[in-house]
Amino acid sequence: MKVEIEEFKCVGAGHCVVAAPEVFDQRDDDGVVILLDADPPEHEHENTREAAQLCPAAAILLLEKATST
Amino acid sequence: MTEAHTEPKSLPIAAREPQCPYQPAAELRALQKEAELPRVKVPSPLLGEFDAVAITRYEDVKDALGDSRLQMGFEFDPDKPRTMLNQPGNLLNYNGEGHSRLRRMLTGFFTIKRIRALRPMIEQVVADRLDEVEAAGQGADLVRLFSTPIPTQVICELLGVPYADRADFQRRAKVGLDVNTTLEVQVQNLKDMDEYMSGLVAAHRRSPGENMLGQVVRDFGHELDDDELTGIGNMLLIAGHETTASMLxxxxxxxxxNPEQLAVVRDEPEAVDRAIEELLRYVCPATIMPREAAEDFAVRDQEIRKGERVVFSILAANRDERDDVEGDPDTLDVRRPQRPHVTFGHGAHQCLGQQLARMELRVALPALFQRFPTLTLAVPDDEVDYRTTALVFGVNALPVTW
Incomplete structure (x- = not known):
């Protein structure tokens, strides 16, 4: 999974920091998202998906690897 | 001031079941089931009664609130009478980059880190209020002694507004959110609010304090005029106490x-965060949110024309039946695995203070039930005095015994 953020969209709601604290943080001065890990380990994938889903500004983009099933 | 009030109007789009005001009214549920997006009339003392497209389904609400083609529709116009919806500095009157610029001056105060650091202060405020409830004795009114003072005192501390002034600003907030008032009343009410807040702003201009208002003046005072600072202060003060008080x-x-649900909140600290999300979904104090289409766009292939107003039923959306979520949405289940809600809205305008509100709820509700483990209502369930016609749903009085 690759994570990208569109910083200009961020409204500082903080959902991502709560959902996936290993992957996202916030700048102290304006609350804007900081991407800590653009390639999170597998055990963080579920949290990261939750963060993207909760983001009110759709500022988190996930590129999931196609899995062959 | 009763003579200035118009006849009480219920808002069909905001209507709740008369016998159980936590539930959306039957007519609202009927609207939600219709395939076609209904057009409804929304009464408003500020805008007059207006026609709007009603959006009531969860996915539609989330998509449309996140769409930048829908805007607030209340940009500041100096030639129109000043009201809460026509005031510089109020984030609800901005869109796009103007909104972002202003919001980012404030978001630093509401980061997860900052809110977590406030926990001890909030715990102290709550403990003091619970002492007062205990001192008041049997029949104590939780609205007066608990749910109103807690968020009021917290926002006063954060913002730098004297708590001693609360009687006046609480009354003005109530008037501001009352849809059963005239435009004249609203114009005068805002004048009073602005007069009060501009006095505080002037004091911070002379000597910026250590709280939020002082910090905003220090950091952004050179690019904000007094009018904008006053609007920011009023918005934070009203939004900071009224909805959280109602939610509490x-x-x-x-x-x-619901004593079994109460026991979970009281006895299981690890269940509290999720329980608060369920309460937010279920209670939903801000029942409706308005927008205006800045361009043509479509919801489920149904066209909404540029210039049309749109009204969202947050209450109905939170109760929407969804294939992807298990369980009856009308059942309160504080242990429910996640059922996302739109109580704080969605999109760029999602509530700025939501993490503060969550922290206040997470601290105050368990503390209340732990201090008074035998707490019960002092009136029969069906005699609780709910406030159902205002823009913010709540309770007028809540006498309890223990």
Missing amino acids: SASAALLLQ
Whole structure:
């Protein structure tokens, strides 16, 4: 999974920091998202998906690897 | 001021079941089931009664609130009478980059880190209020002694507004959110609010304090005029106490009528965060949110024309039946695995203070039930005095015994 953020969209709601604290943080001065890990380990994938889903500004983009099933 | 009030109007788009005001009214549920997006009339003292497209389904609400083609529709116009919806500095009157610029001056105060650091202060405020409830004795009114003072005192501390002034600003907030008032009343009310807040702003201009208002003046005072600072202050003051107070009182009333659910909140610290999300979904104090289409766009292939107003039923959306979520949405289940809600809205305008509100609820509700483990309503369930016609749903009084 690759994570990208569109910083200009961020409204500082903080959902991502709560959902996936290993992957996202916030700048102290304006609350804007900081991407800590653009390639999170597998055990963080579920949290990261939750963060993207909760983001009110759709500022988190996930590129999931196609899995062959 | 009763003579200035118009006849009480219920808002069909905001209507709740008369016998159980936590539930959306039957007519609202009927609207939600219709395939076609209905057009409804929305009464407003500020805008006059207006026609709007009603959006009531969860996915539609989330998509449309996140769409930048829908805007607030209340940009500041100096030639129109000043009201809460026509005031510089109020984030609800901005869109796009103007909104972002202003919001980012404030978001630093509401980061997860900052809110977590406030926990001890909030715990102290709550403990003091619980002492007062205890001192008041049997029949104590939780609205007056608990749910109103807690968020009021917290926002006063944060913002730098004297708590001693609360009687006046609480009354003005109530008037501001009352849809059963005339435009004249609203114009005068805002004049009073602005007069009060501009006095505080002037004091911070002379000597910026250590709280939020002082910090905003220090960091952004050179690019904000006094009018904008006044609007920012009023917005934070009203939004900071009124909805959280309503959420606290309506949640307490609801839990007291559901003792098994109350026991979870009281006895299981690890269940509290999720329980608060369920209460937010279920109580939903801000029942409706308005927008205006800045361009043509479509919801489920149905066209909404540029210039049309749109009204969202947050209450109905939170109760929407969804294939992807298990369980009956009308059942309060504080242990429910996640059922996302739109109580704080969605999109760029999602509530700025939501993490503060969550922290206040997470601290205050368990503390209330731990201090008074035998707490019960002092009136029968069906005599609880709910406030259902204002823009913010809540409880007018909540007498309790223990």
